[in-house]
Amino acid sequence: MSRKSLYLGLWTAALAALAASAATLPVAALADNAVTAGGTTFVNKGLVGVGRIPANQRDKFGETFGxxxxxxxxxxxxxxxxDVYKxxxxxxxxxxxxxxxxxxxRPRLNTLAIQFTPVAPGATPPADKQQSGVDAKLTDSMLLVDDKGGDMTGLDPESGVRAATGNTPMLPQATNGKISLDDEAIVRLPDGSMFISDEYxxxxxxxxxxxxxxxxxxxxxxxxxMRKGSPSFASNNPGPGAEAPEPxxxxxxxxxxxxxxxxxxxxxGKFLIAVLQSATRQDGGDSGSTRQNTRALVYDAADPAQLKLxxxxxxxxxxxxxxxxKKKVAAQSEIVALSDKTFLMLARDSGNGFGLKDATSLYRSISAVDVSAATDIAGSAFDGDKPVAPKGVLDASVKPATLSSLIDINDGAELARFGLHNGAPNDRNNLSEKWEAMSIASVLDPKLPNDYFLFVANDNDFLTQDGFQVGASYKGDGGADVDTMFQVFQVTLPGLAGK
Incomplete structure (x- = not known):
């Protein structure tokens, strides 16, 4: 069976299997938020579930769960x-x-078993069940290792570079000789293999x-x-005893x-889309107010071993x-691809939320992005030395993608239905800073074939007062225990099941 057929099967098999017997969740009256991108209308029906994993959860290696x-x-x-999903x-x-x-x-991947019991869009769960709609249990943890089976590392690579060999490009390397990996996004393929993107x-x-x-x-x-004309993958987060990069x-x-x-x-299953968190240095990425023009890379994934831009x-x-x-740019934190021309994109501010001094986030939103009329700059001079947006000003020859806001994660009324809020009091029910993960699953309702649950999860930065990693106990900076949290939205995304 082809990889495309496998993807089609995974997207539609559950719908077909349950079409005859699936119950329909009651729908409360509410004002849907709808936007149109690429000629398709997408609808946000609102928050339908919340769940937590305690901040001091340990994985199978005895280390604090990330x-x-x-x-x-x-x-x-x-x-x-x-009404129960698993x-x-x-x-x-x-x-x-x-x-x-x-x-x-050591980089790793965690496996969780989830049971999800959503409320109807617009409904308010009982006070004792506001944040138990998503019941997530850690079932396994798997280390990510290099091509020889050796450990990889989260250490900043400083000035280390592993030379290219064969079809493998140069890679960031820490002073201990391990490949440095700051993993940020995952795509799991039907055969179990996976793509993982990184920061370094x-x-x-x-x-x-x-x-x-x-x-x-x-x-x-x-x-x-690049630093001083040479590749330099350091992120200015040196490990113990290491020096900061220069510059x-x-x-x-x-x-x-x-x-x-x-x-x-x-x-x-044809294309893999990856998006830089914010603009490159030469495109205004040296300032929080000018780093607006980032880049989306679209790869042909017909041969997973050799992605083609x-x-x-x-x-x-x-x-x-x-x-x-002051005007600031909200950096993007995750995407969900809807086609090779449209995707959902989560963008947010930084430095605000539970566990931090500043309690109130000013921007956390999920937008529909449409690149159908945007200028394709792949292989152009902009992929070399020519900036596409010097000092943050986009080159006049380039038409950018369009954005339409679909979900406001900071919506006070929606959060309140689940005992959450944005801002003071800065307690455990205030949203934490970093919302960085998204994935979708079908509602499995034959009457709502285009409806999906959009799972959004935070990155809690391992902030706990009962932490243990790399052989040592620690207490997270700031004194807070920041739980892993899931928010689930019900959304209408037409056309996915047919692709």
């Missing part, structure tokens, strides 16, 4: 029995607890089902971080900690006004 930098729901496991999801943590510098944390390269890695590195894809030269920021290429944050496969677009990130009245 939450959601990336998430992938297994569609073949997704079932419905009345399935398996994979949750990808990033490089470990690193508030005071990076550590030799910023690269796209392909791993086997048992976590061994198979291949790596390097982005266009314009995205590779601290790259001269060109991706900004520190602004790599391939979002990545997703199109429903037909076929399209590249400029995506203008949302702008917001901060507490001091």
């Amino acid at each position: 939450s959601g930098s990336g998430i992938s729901i297994d569609p073949s496991s997704w079932t419905r029995d009345g 399935g398996t999801l994979w949750l990808l943590p990033d490089r470990g607890y690193n508030v005071v510098g990076t550590t030799d944390y 390269g910023p690269n796209i890695y392909r791993f086997s089902a048992d976590g061994h590195l198979l291949s790596a894809t390097q982005p266009p030269a314009a995205l590779i971080p 601290e920021d790259p001269d060109t290429g991706r900004q520190n900690n602004q790599g391939l944050e979002g990545m997703a496969m199109t429903p037909d 076929v399209h590249e677009y400029v995506v203008p990130l949302p702008m917001f006004t901060d507490a001091k009245g």
Whole structure:
């Protein structure tokens, strides 16, 4: 069976199996939020479920569980029995607890069994069940290792570079000789293998089902971080005893900690889309107010071992006004591909939320992005030395993608239905800072064939007062226990099942 057929089967099999018997959830009256992108109308029906995993959860290696930098729901496991859904999801943590510098944390992938009991759109759950709609249990943890089976590491690569060999490009390397990986997004393929994107390269890695590195894809030269004319993958988060890079920021290429944050496969399995968190240094990425024009890379995934860049677009990130009245850019944190021309994109501010000094987030939103009329810059001079947006001003020859806001994660009325809020009091029911993971699963209702549950998870930065990693106990900076949290929205996304 072809990979495309496998994808089609996974998207539609559950619908066919349950079509005759699935019950329909009652629908409360509410004002749907609808936007149109690429000629298709998408609808947000609102928040329908919330769940938590305690901040001090340990994984099978006895280390503090890392939450959601990336998430992938297994569609073949997704079932419905009345109003209760069950399935398996994979949750990808990033490089470990690193508030005071990076550590030799081994990259890994966590497997969770979930039971989901949604409320009807617009309904308010009982007070004692406001945050128990998603019941997630950790069932396994798998290490991600290099091509020889050796450990990889979350340590900042500083100036280390592993030389290219064969079809493998140069890779970030820590001083201990291990490949440095700050993993941010995951795409799980039907055979169990996976693509994982990272911050350091910023690269796209392909791993086997048992976590061994198979291949790596390097982005266009314009995205590779350069210092003093040479590739330098450091992110200015040195490990114990290590020195900061010189200069601290790259001269060109991706900004520190602004790599391939979002990545997703199109429903037909043909294309892999990856989006840089914010603009490259030469495109205004040296400032929080000018880093708006980021890039979306579209790869032909017919041969997973050799991704082929076929399209590249400029995506203008949302702008917001901060507490001091200054314009800032909301960096993107994750995407869900709807086609090779449209995707959902989560963008947010930073430095605000539970566990931090500033309680109130000013921007967290999910938009529908349409690149159908955007200029394709793949293979152009913009992939080399020519900036596409010098000092943040987009080149006049380039038409960017369009954005339409679909979900406001900070919506106070929606949050209140589940005992949550944005801002003071800065307690455990205030949303944490980093919402970075998204994945969808069918509602499995024959009367709503285009409806899906959009799971959104936070990255809690391993913040707990009962932490343990890399052989040592720790207390998270700031004194808070930040749980892993899931929010689930019901959305209408026409056309996916037919792809």
